[in-house]
Amino acid sequence: MPAKDVLTTEQVHANLTALPQWRYGMGALRTALKCESSASALALFATIGALAQEANHHPDVDWRYNTLFITLTSHDAGSKVTARDAALARSISAEATSAGAIAKPELLHTVEIAIDTDDVDAISESWRLALGYKRQEDGSITDPFGRGPGIWFQETATPNANRLHLDITVPFSESASILDGLEATGASLDHGAAPRFVVATDAQGNRFCVCTEKGREAY
Template sequence: MAATDVLNRQQIQANLIQLPEWRYGLGALRTVFKCESSAGALNLLSTIGELAEESGHHPDVDWRYDTLFVTLTSHDAGDRVTARDVALARWISRQAQVSGATPLPALLRTVEIAIDTDAPEAISEVWRTALAYKRHEDGSLTDPYGRGPAIWFQESQSPNLNRFHLDVTVPFSESASTLDALASVGATLNDEHAPMWVVATDAQGNRLCISTEAGRDD
């Protein structure tokens, strides 16, 4: 199937109503399945592999003992969600239910490293070379094997004294509890740009952003 089946945000959200165990974030459908045992996780992983081969469309699956982290996106569509991703998500969910796996989308976290700089072009090649990452049109760097966090350069004429911060993307449905937990352990929260992101600052001035898919463009 040609990459003409890209879904817009409205279409994605409509499909997610029928896929309550899945979440959308950073251009992909994502979920987590906790299985009854490590062997159960391997069996489900094998089933997902068979489904992927049959459909000719392959997800990224991270196996951690009895837990599988699953990400669906279409590389031939510019790493965007397509109808093929939705179809495969439905099939995976059915098989996960049959296997007795428990969906735990609250465990979803995607981490990116942001570097404040007034000249991204002066430093980005150092980071790309050291990490053997891939450069994208917007200047961001990603691990071609999906193992390490992405790096992006936040261009500013007055970079923050602490030039590094983490962007932690969580499903919007889980963001309130995450922010409450951060406040309870002493973080100062700036919600000026909520719900897209909330800046959390620790007691020593180190920052991170809790980001969500809500309020963003397609």
């Protein structure tokens, strides 16, 4: 039975006004919390685990030395953001503040690999089998354990000569400084689809997209 507490785009952003440590991106609530030490990060990790057990709603948490990367979404709702995610985010934020953790939204970078193809079915299964990934409803493939980058297939009658490019999703609040930095490196930027994504081309012609949550729907 599908979950009934899925939040609309407007509701997601309304919740974010009370969650300054969190950002919305890639269909999830996300934060990066920097702690005073590795030990304090582990202690906060344990606290988050206890909150999750109590709520029977479990986030994805990645511990990296003194920083925790946390992603909240509801698998029973088709990996969409629900009221349960917002509630758990509030609880985590309260504990993080008490522990002296500092939100670092500039660390929230999510990488996907996009492959140009004129025949998705001819290649997608090869990639899925090699990586041990799971096929999603939209035809993309993802690591069921969230360790590797997602892969999606950009169907086009005229595949680019360089068929692979990266989609790098960052919070919109951090995107301006990233794009300014890219221009300073000599990369050219195509803002035609901004703010949803900006196509960057480096000095040797390699492309990647800097994507944000702006212009994407939460459901």
